[in-house]
Amino acid sequence: MSNTIPQTVSNTIAGQKTFGPIPYGRQHITGEDLEAVNETLLSDYLTQGPKIAEFENAFAAYIGCTYAVAVANGTAALHLCALALDVQPGQKIITPPITFAASSNCIKYCGGEVVFADIDPTTYLLDINKVRALLEASPKGTYQGIVPVDFAGRAVDLEAFRKLANEYGLWLIEDSCHAPGGYFTDSKGVQQHCGNGNFAELAIFSFHPVKHIACGEGGMITTNDEKLYKKLLQLRTHGITKEPGTFTNDISFAAGQPADGDVYPGWYMEMQTLGYNYRITDFQAALGTSQLKRADAGLVRRRAIAAQYEKAFAGKEYIKGHSGSVEGHAYHLYIIEVPHRLGLYNYLRQQKIYAQVHYIPTHLMPYYKQFGWKEGDMPQSENYYKHCLSLPMYPTLTNEEQAYVIDCIHTFYAGK
Numbered sequence: 001m002s003n004t005i006p007q008t009v010s011n012t013i014a015g016q017k018t019f020g021p022i023p024y025g026r027q028h029i030t031g032e033d034l035e036a037v038n039e040t041l042l043s044d045y046l047t048q049g050p051k052i053a054e055f056e057n058a059f060a061a062y063i064g065c066t067y068a069v070a071v072a073n074g075t076a077a078l079h080l081c082a083l084a085l086d087v088q089p090g091q092k093i094i095t096p097p098i099t100f101a102a103s104s105n106c107i108k109y110c111g112g113e114v115v116f117a118d119i120d121p122t123t124y125l126l127d128i129n130k131v132r133a134l135l136e137a138s139p140k141g142t143y144q145g146i147v148p149v150d151f152a153g154r155a156v157d158l159e160a161f162r163k164l165a166n167e168y169g170l171w172l173i174e175d176s177c178h179a180p181g182g183y184f185t186d187s188k189g190v191q192q193h194c195g196n197g198n199f200a201e202l203a204i205f206s207f208h209p210v211k212h213i214a215c216g217e218g219g220m221i222t223t224n225d226e227k228l229y230k231k232l233l234q235l236r237t238h239g240i241t242k243e244p245g246t247f248t249n250d251i252s253f254a255a256g257q258p259a260d261g262d263v264y265p266g267w268y269m270e271m272q273t274l275g276y277n278y279r280i281t282d283f284q285a286a287l288g289t290s291q292l293k294r295a296d297a298g299l300v301r302r303r304a305i306a307a308q309y310e311k312a313f314a315g316k317e318y319i320k321g322h323s324g325s326v327e328g329h330a331y332h333l334y335i336i337e338v339p340h341r342l343g344l345y346n347y348l349r350q351q352k353i354y355a356q357v358h359y360i361p362t363h364l365m366p367y368y369k370q371f372g373w374k375e376g377d378m379p380q381s382e383n384y385y386k387h388c389l390s391l392p393m394y395p396t397l398t399n400e401e402q403a404y405v406i407d408c409i410h411t412f413y414a415g416k
Contacts, residue, residue, distance in 0.1 A: 022401055024333070024356040025210030026394045028298075036290040040283040047281045055285035056220070058292055059205075063180070065197040065222040067229040070285055071236055074177045074206030076278040077219035078106035078147075081173045081202045084231045087112045091144045094134060096126040097361040097381040099149040103175050104362050107147070114371075115143070116363045118378045121321070124151050124335065127380070128160055135168050145171040150179035150194050152323060152358070152390075153302075153330030158199035159186045174203035177219075180212050181299045182330030191328065197224035207284075210394075211332060212298055213291045215284040239275030248272065294395075301395040302331035305402060309334050309391065312406045318413045320387055333358055336409075337387035340416060345389060347412045353405055356390045 040051055052070055060068040071077050087093065089111030095104045097116045104114045117130040126148045135143060146165060148156040158174060165172050176182070179194040186192050195203035202225075205211075207218035223229055234241050241247075244264045251259040254268040306325055313319045313336065321337035323329070335358070338344055348355050361381045363373040375382060392405055 017400075017404075019352060019401055019404055021352050021354060022392050022397070022405060023210075023354045023394075024390050024392050026396065027209040027214035028294075028394070028396050029214070030290075030294075032293075033287055033290045036286040037283050040286040043282070045282050047279060049282040051282035051285040051289070052280065055280075055289045055292075058289050059220055060222065062292055062295060063195045063203075063222050064193050065195060065203075066224040067197075067222065067226070069221040069223075069229065069232045069236060070280045070288075071219045071221065071278045072280055073217045074204055074208065074219040075102040075106070076276070077204035077206070077221045078102050078173070078175070079109050079276070080232055080235050080278060081204060081221060082106045082110045082112070083235050084228050085145065085171050085173070085201065087144070092142060093145045093147060094126075094131055094143060095147040095362075096149055096151070097363045097378045098124060098359055098384060099151060099175065099362065100177070100359060101362050101365060103147050103149055104368070106173075112144075114368070116373065116378055118380045119151075119384065121380045121384065123154060124384065125149070125154060125156050128157070128164060131161075132164060135164070140168055143168065143170060145173065147173045147175055148200075149175040150177075150182055150330070152333040152335055153178045153182050154323070154326060155179060155182045155184040155192075155194050155328050155330075157184050158192065159184075162199040172200035172202075174200035176203045177206035177211065178332035179330040180205055181295055183328040185328065194330070195222040197222055201225060202228060207288055207291075212295060212302075212330065213288055215280070215288045215291070218280050218284050218288060234273060235275040236278045237275060238271060238277060239273040240269050240271045242269045244268075246270075246272070298395040299330060302393060303329070305393055305397060306331045306334050308399075308402055309336075309406070312410075316410075316413070318416070321384075331393055333390045334393045335388050335390050337384065338389060338413075339387065340413075341387055341389055344409065344412050348405075348408060351404075351408045353392065353408060355392070357385075357388060358390050359385075361385050 056068040056070050087110035091112045092115050093107045093112050094115050094117050096119055098119050107114050117134055118127055120127040148161055150156055176194040183191045183193040203222045205220040207213050207215035247270055251264055254264045310325045318338050323334045
């Protein structure tokens with residue numbers, strides 16, 4: 001969705017209130033955000049400066065993990081995770097089809113093979129039973145990892161996935177792009193927040209404008225593993241390190257002359273592996289840090305919107321499934337499954353309500369079909385795709401606007 005859609009406005013025409021464009025998601029930029037960005041733009045550092053670590057530390061504290069690595073976007077975060085876990089050509093990794101394509105593409109970037117497993121039709125999340133069936137059908141060692149996705153903001157039960165992964169010697173990358181602040185409750189009754197590193201080796205987040213925290217573009221990797229953390233830092237910046245304790249060339253070479261002592265010159269650095277320029281800028285990080293201060297308030301509002309949707313759709317025959325009110329759900333999206341989806345989509349657009357579809361099943365994208373994936377392979381995902389629609393869900397959506405959205409949906413189906 002374009003970020004150029006103007007702010008929602010309402011007018012009264014012939015006694016009936018009408019609304020300007022209502023998108024499915026929208027960033028919220030405040031005066032405090034502008035001040036934070038402006039201050040950074042006027043500072044000495046536009047990139048590679050102190051705002052990066054400030055954002056990383058604040059985000060790690062919010063999520064409850066030990067380490068956080070800020071990067072250019074969520075896709076870069078996924079790619080770096082695959083690199084850090086040493087995904088090799090031909091290795092098989094399991095992902096769900098209902099997610100943005102990057103969740104699978106990151107494996108292909110490294111030459112790995114993506115194996116799709118279907119979703120649970122109630123939660124819309126990767127079905128652990130389908131994953132277990134895949135693993136049991138092949139010798140141990142066939143698969144190397146799983147990429148569960150906290151789709152729409154609903155947290156995957158990573159405790160269960162960790163147990164399964166341990167049985168087969170697999171790693172986990174948690175795709176939490178939709179779920180900062182989301183959580184599931186584990187077998188001991190403890191709330192486990194998405195990306196906290198207690199179950200998955202690595203987790204990733206996105207700061208695209210329609211996400212909870214908007215940086216324009218941006219991403220974050222979280223982990224509790226120090227070795228992976230250090231590897232990610234190096235991969236993020238061309239494979240270069242400036243840490244003297246890691247240097248392999250001797251000090252005389254570094255200095256360009258015979259050297260006394262054991263101190264490397266201040267300019268020295270080494271490229272020790274092939275990395276990428278996946279850095280985020282300081283002004284993006286400053287915006288992210290400012291936005292993070294409102295993250296909890298945003299979650300409260302998203303959950304209130306979800307509760308209102310659930311109430312409005314209760315008992316409606318045309319609702320075949322929906323996100324509902326779920327403890328710990330972060331509600332990046334609120335999804336309904338309906339008949340006549342295309343008709344409703346077009347009708348809502350006529351009313352300037354810009355609902356969206358998330359997602360076209362990845363295994364049926366032309367790129368993946370060339371590897372043999374076809375219709376019928378993932379029946380739950382394919383059935384979901386035929387009926388799903390994401391409704392407006394963002395903290396600045398007003399009660400009046402939401403009521404208008406709901407009324408338009410009721411009106412459409414009243415004529416069916």
